[in-house]
Amino acid sequence: MCGIVGYIGGQAATPILIDGLTQLEYRGYDSAGIAVIGPSGARRVRSVGRVRDLEATLPKRLAGKVGIGHTRWATHGAPSEANAHPQADASQRVFVVHNGIIDNARALRAGLEADGVELTSDTDTEAIAHLIARTAADTLEEAVLATVARLTGTYALAVLDTAHPDRIVVARNGSPLIIGIGDHEMFIASDVSAVVRHTTQVVHLDDGECATVTAGGFHLFTADADHVGKTATTVEMTAAELELGNHRHFMLKEILEQPYSLERMLTGRLDERFATARLDGLNLDPQALRRFKRVKILGCGSAYYMGQLGAQLIEELARVPADAEPASEFRYRNPLIEPDTLYVAVSQSGETADTAFAVQEVKRKGGTIVGLVNVVGSTIAREVSGGVYLHAGPEVAVASTKANTHMAVGFALLALALGRVRDLSITDGTRIVKALKELPRQIGEIVADGDKVVEAAELLATAPSLFFIGRVRGYPTAREGAQKFKEISYRHAEAYQTSELKHGPLALISPELPTVAIVPDDELLDRNIGALHEISARGGEIVAITHHGVEVDARLVIRVPKTEPELDPILLMIPTQLLAYHAALALGENIDKPRNLAKSVTVE
DSSP states (O other): OOEEEEEESSSOHHHHHHHHHHHTGGGOOSEEEEEEEETTEEEEEEEESOHHHHHHHSOSOOOOSEEEEEEEOOSSSOSOTTTSSSEEOTTSOEEEEEESOBTTHHHHHHHHHHTTOOOOSSOSHHHHHHHHHHOOOSSHHHHHHHHHTTOOBOEEEEEEETTSTTOEEEEEEBSOOEEEEOSSOEEEESSGGGTTTTOSEEEEOOTTOEEEEETTEEEEEOSSOSOOOOOOEEOOOOGGGGOOTTOSOHHHHHHHTHHHHHHHHHTTTEETTTTEEOOGGGOOOHHHHHTOOEEEEEEOTHHHHHHHHHHHHHHHHHOOOEEEEEHHHHGGGOOOOOTTEEEEEEESSSOOHHHHHHHHHHHHTTOEEEEEESSTTOHHHHHSSOEEEOOOOOOOSSSOSHHHHHHHHHHHHHHHHHHHTTTOOHHHHHHHHHHHHHHHHHHHHHHHOOHHHHHHHHHHHTOSEEEEEEOTTHHHHHHHHHHHHHHHHOOEEEEEEGGGGGGTGGGGOBTTBOEEEEEOSSTTHHHHHHHHHHHHHTTOOEEEEEETTOOOOOSEEEEEOOOOGGGHHHHHHHHHHHHHHHHHHHHTOOSSSOTTOOSSOOOO
């Protein structure tokens, strides 16, 4: 959620820190700051608001070739300059940036105050800076180890000490942190997007690891080992992929990229000869796949809704009981982990803290868990025993679109692979393979024909509240549509199963509360149309998303191409992305950076 950057080398640190923080803006934040050690000592500058606000307050000359920076999303204490990072000790010798939450911060702060320390912020991070400065350790590394041993919770830390100006010491537990390797210069970041302009060689820290980073390299260590061997990996992302180009917003850019990104994702994964999906990354052979009697999918937010869609696909194609639940709740109910259940963790960033903790719970109890993630080398990707990379490419807008579509297609591939080692016939397998190959072209048709979507979005934008409804296959699509709409338009949107309307929600139907109805041309079409008549009879306005040739009673109708029934929800979801975008555009909202939200939720 927050962002960390760091630099040490031969260049001026400030421009690199500001650029890195700018690249991390999409993660969500409310304040920003940097600290730089130069010839005349350390300087710290902090500001509430955007990185550009911080940049405007920088002194004209902020010399120094080593520094750290941070974008903060408030947890302990309101957004303010005093609560912004970097935090420092009383003597301004030690500076710390921190992602995560320290659970025992109250006790640590109380102990410091009892010792006469005057705290100047409400943050948990300030306590870390004071603790490091107050240790009797001879080295900064020993001081950091002694301090993290006292911390309970999650953290990614980068520490500057004016007494050791030739290094940055970093530590990780439960929050992502990487080291970027340059030519006689090194970079630190919480996300590869902050360093990809400078290097494609990165090292991912694991929980419990620390590192000393100097201009000449890095040295990994833990509380138990002085040296931890680790090789760098190559980042697939390019700086060009993070550029907005000719598009008005990243969200629109990413919606329009879906035909091309999906074609890339499917390349080499469709086996037409055996009518199945090739998912070698699962590290599960056909015999292993056959032994699973149940599938449990874990995700948060939109990933959870795509997990619901995936569970339906798996049950339909593989005839294996499957369900999805929020990863944020999973480990707190002491779940039963079954040896014959395949657990699937789904996350765009691969760093979603709740999902990563759920993965650890499954592993701790001996379960088999694989991942559907978009970021190679991410925490979840490294924790699971195998998986399916989504290959959606970078996604900058906070509201996820193309990654969600890739999740849905990833579940279709998994369902196909599971089905073909069971009872899914080669005829049905061939039908699904052919339909998957057509998806990129069909999505291209949808995003190219947006006039009706714009008209519908402008209608919906004026409503204070609205329903999204869908039945069986259409319900996860409705849930995701409501999520997108509320995320960026700030209009209340609620999803219901169409069949549940008459069990309570129908009482709210009125001309002031419109309904977006997902109406696939399938075996439930007549029942869905009947529900729309019930809404119309009570004066409700309807925007219907359906297939060509379907006659519906609605104010506006958005049509998509027909695919196989199992895959219909994927195509029906694309207009909901465009509805949310154009509604937010009509309302003049900040589409790529909605308030109170973060792209990668790395705290519980």
